[in-house]
Amino acid sequence: MTSPTTQPFKDLPQSFRREQQELLRAGITTWPAVQAIDELQLSRLAKSGLASARNLKRLRGIATLVCALDLPPQDAALLMHAGIASIPALASCTPERLVRQTGRLERSLGTRRQAVVDLNVAQDWINRAKQLMNLSLIHISEPTRQEAISDAVVCVKK
Numbered sequence: 001m002t003s004p005t006t007q008p009f010k011d012l013p014q015s016f017r018r019e020q021q022e023l024l025r026a027g028i029t030t031w032p033a034v035q036a037i038d039e040l041q042l043s044r045l046a047k048s049g050l051a052s053a054r055n056l057k058r059l060r061g062i063a064t065l066v067c068a069l070d071l072p073p074q075d076a077a078l079l080m081h082a083g084i085a086s087i088p089a090l091a092s093c094t095p096e097r098l099v100r101q102t103g104r105l106e107r108s109l110g111t112r113r114q115a116v117v118d119l120n121v122a123q124d125w126i127n128r129a130k131q132l133m134n135l136s137l138i139h140i141s142e143p144t145r146q147e148a149i150s151d152a153v154v155c156v157k158k
Contacts, residue, residue, distance in 0.1 A: 009034060009073060012059075019059055022051035031073070035063035061085045069128045078102055078116060079125075091129035095122035 008029045012020045022045050028034055037045070037060055046053040058080060065076035068087055082101040084090050090098075102117040117125075 009063075012073075013077065016055055016059060019045075019051040019055045022048050023056075023059075031063045031066045034059055035067050058085075065090075068132055069125065071125070075116060075125075078105065081105055087129045087132050090126060091133045093122075093126055095119045095126060098122040098126065 009020070009023075009031055023029075023034065025048075026041075026045060028037070037056070042053060042056050042060070045051050045056055062073060062076045062080050064087070065071050065079060065085075066073050069076075069090075071079075079085070079090065079102070082105045084093060084098065084101065096119070099115070099117050099119055099122050102122075103115050106115060
């Protein structure tokens, strides 16, 4: 099974069809590329009239969850639509709250399928988010002097 981050994004919900067309037109075809969209590029994409800035920001949030947590896009979209749109928000959740919020959304959509998120899945996602939040940061600041000392931020996974 390949990671969602290596796959081109496709089969987005109908509400993102225009944004998908605009992203493809701009040559943005993978989740990491969507995650890397900056505000200026987002603004340019939205000026086309097809894509909305709001939906592009949502897609960027989904891409962050897909790339950082290695979640399938449909699970990342479920989290985003359930109001858990960032890694810090997910890390601060309890498994029970996550199951309740995603379950409420799925029921309101009338999906009639078995819930995607159970307590075990919720705990796994929360643990992944907490691991990302607990990265060790080493920051070496540059004092105001002649010697060449540069700023460096190093992330080390535990």
